[in-house]
Amino acid sequence: MGVTMSDRQEAGEVLRYRRCRWCRSATVHSSFLCPVCGESELDEQVSAGYGVVSRLGATRGSCQLVHQPPHACVVTLDEGFTIPALLSEDRPTVVPLGARVCLRGLGAGPQAVEFRLA
Numbered sequence: 001m002g003v004t005m006s007d008r009q010e011a012g013e014v015l016r017y018r019r020c021r022w023c024r025s026a027t028v029h030s031s032f033l034c035p036v037c038g039e040s041e042l043d044e045q046v047s048a049g050y051g052v053v054s055r056l057g058a059t060r061g062s063c064q065l066v067h068q069p070p071h072a073c074v075v076t077l078d079e080g081f082t083i084p085a086l087l088s089e090d091r092p093t094v095v096p097l098g099a100r101v102c103l104r105g106l107g108a109g110p111q112a113v114e115f116r117l118a
């Protein structure tokens with residue numbers, strides 16, 4: 001709430017990714033080879049933190065009915081790469097595929113990138 005992008009950057013809460021120097025494909029920060037052309041010369045970039053929900057997490061029994069955000073999902077960032085993420089909402093809500101989301105914060109693990117509806 002009220003946290004600007006520059007505040008996040010000062011706190012180190014920015015989403016980094018890599019862009020191939022040769023084919024300009026974007027890929028996750030943990031990659032060391034371009035998934036498209038196999039090139040290893042990747043430039044580190046900082047994402048604007050906006051994207052869309054491209055897949056919602058695995059349905060396990062009635063978990064989706066439990067009012068227990070965050071939801072596991074996959075987010076495709078505007079820059080063109082896709083990461084597993086958590087979607088946190090202040091109130092239980094149905095999240096449609098393609099919903100616009102923005103970066104909320106980074107957790108401790110690689111799958112703990114948190115988004116909220118934009």
Ligand SMILES: [Zn+2]
Binds near residue numbers: 020022038039
């Ligand atoms: Zn490439």
